[in-house]
Amino acid sequence: MLKKKLFYSLIALVFTGNLFAQKDIAVNAPGAQNPILPGWFADPTIKKFGDTYYIYATTDNEMLASGAPTVWYSKDFKNWYNYIMEIPSFSAKSITNFWAPDIVVGDDGKYYLYFGNCEMGCNIYGYVSDTPVGPWKKLSEQDVPVISNGYPREGYPSLDAQFFTDTDGKVYGYWGTWVHYNGGYAVGELNKKTMGEMVHSANIPLAQTPEPFEAAYMMKKGSKYILMYSGASCHDETYNVRYSYSDSPYGPFTPGKNNPILSTNEDQSVHGPGHHSVLKENDDYYIVYHKHDYPMTRGGLARQVCIDKMIFENDSTIQKVVPTSKGISDLIKSAVPEDIAFGKTTTASSYYHLKSTQYDYEYKPLYAIDDNNATMWKAADNNTPQYLIVDLGAEKKIRRIMTQFEFASYYYQYKLEYSVNGKNWLSYADKSKNRTAGSPMIDDNDVNARYIKLTVLATEKTGLYAAVWNIKVYSSLFDLPLPLKNKASNTPPAIKSTKQLLVDLDASKLANNSAINTISNKGSIGGTFTKSGDITLEKSEGIKAFHFKNGAFTLDKAVPKSLAWNGSYTVTTWVKNPDVAKEGEILASWCDRNEFNLANSYNALAYNSGSYGAVVHLDGHFDMKFNKVPEANKWHHIVLTFDGVVEKVYVDGVVDNSQTMLLSSAIAKAKIIIGASDIGENFSGFMASLRLYDYALSQEDLLLVMKQTKPKTE
Template identity: 65%
Template sequence: MLTLVLANAFGQQPMGQLPMEKVNPILPGYFADPTIKKFGDIYYIYATTDNEMLASGVPTVWYSTNFEHWYNYTMEVPSLESVNLRNFWAPDIIEGDDGRYYLYFGNCQAGCNIYGYVSDTPVGPWEKLNKDDSPVIAHNYPRKGFPSLDAQFFEDSDGRIYAYWGTWVHYNGGYAVGELDTDSMAEVKNSKNIPLEETPEPFEAAYMMKKGDKYILMYSGGSCHDETYNVRYSHSDTPYGPFVPGENNPILSTNEEGTVHGPGHHSVLEENGKYYMVYHKHDYPMTRGGLSRQVSVDEMVFENDSTIRKVIPAHKDLQDLRAPDLPRNLALGAEATASSFYHLQSLQYDYAYKPSLATDDHNATMWKAADNSFPQQLTLDLGKVTDIKRVMTQFEFAGYYYQYKLEHSTDGENWNLYADRSSNKTPGSPLVDDNDVNARYLKLTVSDVEKTGLYAAVWNIKVFGSLFEIPLDLQGKPSNEDNGAKSAHQKLVDIDAKGFPSQNEFVHLPNSGSLGGNFEKEGEVVIEEGEEGIRTFNFTKGALVLDQAVPRSLEWNGAFTVATWVKNPQIAKEGECLLSWCDRFRFNLANSYNALHFNSGHYGAAAHLDGHFDMGYNTLPTANEWHHIVLTFDGVVEKIYVDGQLDNSQNMTLASQITNAKIRIGASDVGEHFSGHMAFLQMYDYALTQKEIGELMLLTTPLRKK
């Protein structure tokens, strides 16, 4: 049982302590928009890789023969000639009459299009269906402005294949339907829009299935970013409609207990006369923006051919899908200790990622180290000396490599090597290590990770006393990336106006922080002494730009602190950037941009993409008064402090893009100029504590006692 505090749409109001069902999620990690298929005796789940740059992770597939042990594989999908693909959104797959497999992804990097690929196997490697990079379903089809995303394909009993697609359809005129050309599998024809009134309260993710003679068009409503997301349906006598809304919509939505939050974008598995809805829901504690989703499954029951009952989330253990006589996980419930664990404390949550959460065999919970330093250790006590032949470790991110070693012991004092993955560069989940030893204790030492700022974190570690077949046993390709950069635990930037004389025509100013270098003046910035006797940088339409490269410790999910004393005479609704160190529109993906602002809008404090990911001030600092403003990020939680007090916070996973970016004080790369006074600014490559922030505020205050 997991004790939790549920938050509302943006995690602001606690609602109580609740038990979580163990059956869901079924996958360990952040994945969304699942399409489930069964080819032969293997189940496959194709999904969007979530929790990264607007759900722009690697193209991935999970596979299993028993619905208990799922294995992740990063597929080889060719890029476009003109664009290095990052979006592999909402996949679907069809087995063609020719025995080949046809995979379709949505992508918004060259217009919101659906692209197609073909392979001789369900897992690739994939070839382009259209060698000229033309999409299977293009943007603006079937009408101008229509975004072609979230395509799902349905094969009717006469062999015809229909496509259903569309997102943001509540202001795009409804979903679209068309027929796939089965000769090429690379073109959709005879397309039309489905009128909005036929699918009330829609958002995205249309899914067609057939029950008897009825065509059931299911879809997701509400918003994928919050608790309003849900599953709805309409039915018709033909694939093109007209469709009649279901009488009991929505059939799956956030439940009263909150254990299922924002469920939607589903597919359906029919198995032995029963139907199962495979969908995603939000993680807990919930990451800002709702794009750290996890895949779940529940039985779906038809009242009759045109009526679906309300889905009861996680109401049983789904034993009908699980193979009997699965090997016993010796680590289930085992006592676990760790070198450290993370205690999330914010305005929204008080949650501990304890070591015991790595041995509960629950894909919603994990052990996470206290910070992003290495090495970190997790030790299991199995209770007695026993045979250990296989260890399966599910790290937090399946798409990135982790480096580690496993050791075993009979007494907890003398240790021998079980497996050495200290040079591993191959991602995957689980990472499987086989040996044949007798031991009571098992110790996992995580020494490094692929991406800067990621933590040593484990959803589950499983131990078995016997070997068993792994379907396909695919070997992923090693990454070409170096290990993530480490924090130097230093003050990178330090500039204080009182250290310089009043002047208008300076060219550059030295940085006293560890990065060194000089801040070069761009535009209108002067150093002046005001009526209060405080020397300041007065920004009107200018910036101070550091001539040193942004350090790698600030890339990706790297921790940071920005602290400044500022006075903003008039607080605008937008802009007013105090410090930026990423380029705002080069990548245009969520959380690839980070900056501290001082405005009254939704990104008043921290800018990332839009209102779903940005963080404003809960209490806007008063205009034309001096304030100490501090933005921190420790790799898990982003916090904004005003005058020493925590004002707002949110859970985040960043993907900061620093290549060719500059550290800019008083502006972003596209302007957004600060128009006020700044006395002091420092930046660190780690997160200061609230106590340290209070001490810094007193130490650096420009205010004079009367």
């Protein structure tokens, strides 16, 4: 009887222990281990070469996921270091797209890097190096792709290639995106002599991989070939991971009965998980995937890399993955000492409170010392300088400070100071002239202090915030995984906002009989507007206004650099549109649609009833409509603001719609155009006035502007 009681007690203990082990934690909990990388990265490929882990990924949250080609590396799978790889550009142009990279070790011991790029057709290109991090050399000096667009079938988009080395040494590739429109994934064998071309390629019928989208990934379990892939849409919560299995690398494949195996969880703390790879460590499997950020950036392209346990029920069945914020247990013991800043008290010059029609969220100072890559401290606006102070609670020895800024591949200029009393400050590290990006930024010294003060002075890109995922403080030095350092940038620090009214066009200030072929801009940048097409100065309901029929005003001054990249702005206008059902109806534009031709590199304010009726960003996944379209043929005050985080449209002083965004505004060749876009899309209605500022006005300020500029009847 005693033995039975002991047996059942043991079973209960084990069962309770398993429940406890599976229990997740809040997404903003201190010490959460998902995401594993501090930054915006997607499409992760996880590899282990020797004793070092590497994650090759798409750099996200800018220019339609077209950031620098970077790799993350770690020896303990906890402390990750970012490196910007040296990859030669194409002969015809520089590389912007570095999408969904993968890496293969050849029979010659060299490393072969492959990634997708759509600048010269949507192709897969290949590079080779003696090390996993480069420097890289082209496989083809003539830029011949390894997998070309239209292969193996005409019109097929060759992106998202992943390679699989079989037990017989053969290497197979699997690729394809938007495959539900393109007839299924593709498979082929990599020519191991050249490592630069595919042979025996074919398409996998759609029925063998139901509900696909992109991101095929092949692995082998026993004698079974497991073809995993991502389904639904990468832009929203429907994104998921699925699988099929076969006895051959070419199929035919049988869909898994329990698909999808990884999806958005119930509380949506893991939102839109997908585009993964798999790490096998001893007999355990881990799925490394990306998920969307929280608060979620519009279009779902501010993604972060996570890891969770993946369990095979048998060689052809994967159990459903439980996505977590907790992540996984330590794979190996870390030699990095205790972070003495963890959980300590913080204060800051300011912090950002995101208030929109979707979210109410605070980027608190304490999020900088919580060792959680899902949270960050972000200043209240994108003005600098901004500071963050960490109180260690007592005077301690400080040998190393590691700072993870929001964007790993752009530099921040900053200084670190220390103090024993919080009043008298001495220099710990002066990076006020820094032009080298990195994550973490590592600063060593040997001091005793209670307080550490980080002051962000400037950023490489316009409109980036003083923002920190984590700042970590150590009392002793320790070895770093690899002796890598990024090259310094030649780009000077970003131009800051002038906090001025840039453009002021007001019909009421013109005489009734004025010629309007040219009009002086009364805003701070000056210049002259030149009319093109059909615009007249008329009265509508007794209000003097420009009547746009098929014309525009174009300013002869360059778009100010304070509006570049993620620069803040406000557009205010009094308008009356007789027909809101028309396409286009652009009130103002100031970006070049063709410079990057990427989704969030273009901005324009519109007034129509369509999906981009308020703001145009080239791609429907990023455009913003009016929730309630302003009534046609009536005067309205329409305002668009962007503060570097949230885009808001106001109608008659009230917020109508908003979305979290990060822009990559292309202004280099652009013109400020009133009443049209750079390709036409003309406004057809009345405009009494329009103003453009290079900062985001508060709602209180907007109400004042609305009152001051309200057109009067004559």
